[in-house]
Amino acid sequence: MRSAPAKTTLPASSSTAIGTFKDCLNLRTLGFAFFSVWQNAAFAFLFPSSSGQIVSPVFIGHLGAAFLLAFCWLSYTRDRATFSPAWCIGLSFIATIAAVIADVLVAQSLLPLWGIYLASGVMGFSTATVLYVWATAFQGLSTQTTLMSVGLAFFVASVLDLAAMNSGYFTIPVLISIYGTGSWLCYLLSMRSANLDSKPILVRPQHTREFIKMGIGVVLSAFALGIVAGTTADVCTEESMRVLNQNIGIASISVSFILLVSLYLGNTFSRRHIEALTLLRVFAPCLVVVILLNIVFLNLADLWLCLTIFSWSLLRLCIFLILLEIDRHHIVSLPLAFPSAWAILSCGYAAGIFTGQNIVPLAGDGSQQLMNTIVLVAVLVVVGAMLLLSNRVVLSLEDSGDPVDVDSNNTDANVAGKENQVVDQFKKNASSAEPVRTLEERCQQIATRNKLSARESEVFFYLAQGHTRASIAKRLFVSENTVREHVKSIYRKLHIHSKQQLIDLVDARS
Numbered sequence: 001m002r003s004a005p006a007k008t009t010l011p012a013s014s015s016t017a018i019g020t021f022k023d024c025l026n027l028r029t030l031g032f033a034f035f036s037v038w039q040n041a042a043f044a045f046l047f048p049s050s051s052g053q054i055v056s057p058v059f060i061g062h063l064g065a066a067f068l069l070a071f072c073w074l075s076y077t078r079d080r081a082t083f084s085p086a087w088c089i090g091l092s093f094i095a096t097i098a099a100v101i102a103d104v105l106v107a108q109s110l111l112p113l114w115g116i117y118l119a120s121g122v123m124g125f126s127t128a129t130v131l132y133v134w135a136t137a138f139q140g141l142s143t144q145t146t147l148m149s150v151g152l153a154f155f156v157a158s159v160l161d162l163a164a165m166n167s168g169y170f171t172i173p174v175l176i177s178i179y180g181t182g183s184w185l186c187y188l189l190s191m192r193s194a195n196l197d198s199k200p201i202l203v204r205p206q207h208t209r210e211f212i213k214m215g216i217g218v219v220l221s222a223f224a225l226g227i228v229a230g231t232t233a234d235v236c237t238e239e240s241m242r243v244l245n246q247n248i249g250i251a252s253i254s255v256s257f258i259l260l261v262s263l264y265l266g267n268t269f270s271r272r273h274i275e276a277l278t279l280l281r282v283f284a285p286c287l288v289v290v291i292l293l294n295i296v297f298l299n300l301a302d303l304w305l306c307l308t309i310f311s312w313s314l315l316r317l318c319i320f321l322i323l324l325e326i327d328r329h330h331i332v333s334l335p336l337a338f339p340s341a342w343a344i345l346s347c348g349y350a351a352g353i354f355t356g357q358n359i360v361p362l363a364g365d366g367s368q369q370l371m372n373t374i375v376l377v378a379v380l381v382v383v384g385a386m387l388l389l390s391n392r393v394v395l396s397l398e399d400s401g402d403p404v405d406v407d408s409n410n411t412d413a414n415v416a417g418k419e420n421q422v423v424d425q426f427k428k429n430a431s432s433a434e435p436v437r438t439l440e441e442r443c444q445q446i447a448t449r450n451k452l453s454a455r456e457s458e459v460f461f462y463l464a465q466g467h468t469r470a471s472i473a474k475r476l477f478v479s480e481n482t483v484r485e486h487v488k489s490i491y492r493k494l495h496i497h498s499k500q501q502l503i504d505l506v507d508a509r510s
Helices: 012-023 027-044 057-063 066-078 085-107 113-138 143-165 171-190 208-234 238-269 276-296 298-328 334-358 366-390 412-432 439-449 454-465 469-476 480-494 499-507
Strands: none
Touching (some): 027 057, 027 085, 027 143, 027 171, 057 334, 066 113, 143 171, 143 298, 238 298, 298 366, 439 454, 439 499, 469 480
16 A cells, blocks of 8 residues: 655745745835836936036935935924824825926927926925835835845846837837836735824944944945036036936846845844845945946946946945834834935935036046046045945844744634743743743844734734823823723733733743
């Protein structure tokens, strides 16, 4: 009698990675890919009209991101409920429509020079605003799901971008408009079940000196990349920009594919998953290598140019992911961290564009100017890389084991039957895993395992500290009824009935 064939099982890490990858195949990832194509094309349209201008439209476009900081500051002073999910849906719709109209008018050369400047400011502000709104969409996801989702979106956007650039002259604005509106629709559909309460501004800075060091390194890198963009825009034509965009598209597909494969393999075979800071620390030396190769192999200047221009998109992606991690670890919340950091980053790039168009040409002509530019960019990039590689900022938490499956339709009887099982499971994991020392780390692990939302994670942390519902409501600037609903949701997801059982779960991880 023939025995039944043995079942083949995947390693835990492999099944987790496959599960994470499947979680990324959704409207959120597709919408962010649409947004990335739209954002890159919006600024690419400004390059030809920037040729020979002292204050160029591409400079104004990136400077427009600074208006997001002023807009957020005014909004926060008037209403603390600003940037709730419902408010963000309306804001992203208005910003998307405004930027799409500006894109079409600039792409079809239907505006006078002053109109191009106005449209570039609108595009800069709108793209920064919509990117912030998309950051809120990724806010409640785990670190690895966010990395895989953004990595997949980056690859899809690269393919769509190259396809759009190879379409007809009149087709490109239509495709970009479709991507812009499609991005908003995907955001709307992906957030339809989101909790509509607000998130307060929380500032709990840690390792301030290291964050300042990292910020200076990022700004220097952005300034150096802006110099390359400025020198390119100063002599840009529509034909040269089309060729450059095609080369950038090919480079983007190649790099994004390598990034996506690296994230998947890192989740599958490595005990220490790839993190947002890891991407930035890999990006820094790679940028140094590209700039130095430009000096050694000057005859391949076109290749190094497209890689350098593309590096700006990669730097923005790294900062986007790091800001999500900063919010996830309660260092500075996203409503304050994103507008401030994005304004500084964009202004650094804009300053580099102005320098590349107006100051660098004073250093010489022809090959001498090219060499001076490369040397200046190389010095800035090397100094920035040293600061990025030497900082000791840590944003990761070790997460052992698989998440606890939660069925939102469980009855009270089923919940009661699972209480001891959940506590025993946490104690079993705690005995085999490395000890987690701080209360916040223990709460973060439990929140990640049980898929608590960002707001539920905050309430959970205060409950573990022993705060009452009234105290939590006062700290989070929400009503006590709102806190009560969050507590019910937390208890349901953790399969518990009381605060004491919640504290037992947290203590089981100590």
